[in-house]
Amino acid sequence: MIRILLLLTSLLLTACAAQIAANYDRQCKALGAKPGTPAYIDCRLRKEQMDRDTINSIAVQPQPPIVQQPTITAPSAPDIHLHPVR
Numbered sequence: 001m002i003r004i005l006l007l008l009t010s011l012l013l014t015a016c017a018a019q020i021a022a023n024y025d026r027q028c029k030a031l032g033a034k035p036g037t038p039a040y041i042d043c044r045l046r047k048e049q050m051d052r053d054t055i056n057s058i059a060v061q062p063q064p065p066i067v068q069q070p071t072i073t074a075p076s077a078p079d080i081h082l083h084p085v086r
Contacts, residue, residue, distance in 0.1 A: 024048070 025035070028043035 020051075 024047045033040035
């Protein structure tokens with residue numbers, strides 16, 4: 001079972017990495033860089049570095065403390081005893 005989970009996780013990560021690479025490729029080509037040229041390689045490296053910087057900045061941001069909100073309970077309704085009308 002663990003091997004299957006590891007295989008599925010590996011496949012998902014590979015698919016994710018391929019999608020990110022395709023996104024970088026599309027963005028760099030849109031800027032006019034041709035694959036294999038120094039401009040394209042530089043573009044790809046800059047995109048990867050920007051993503052790493054973003055991930056690192058998120059990872060090191062201090063998280064606000066978790067504050068437990070007090071539980072508020074509604075007051076109980078008074079007991080009402082109805083007597084038949086005579």
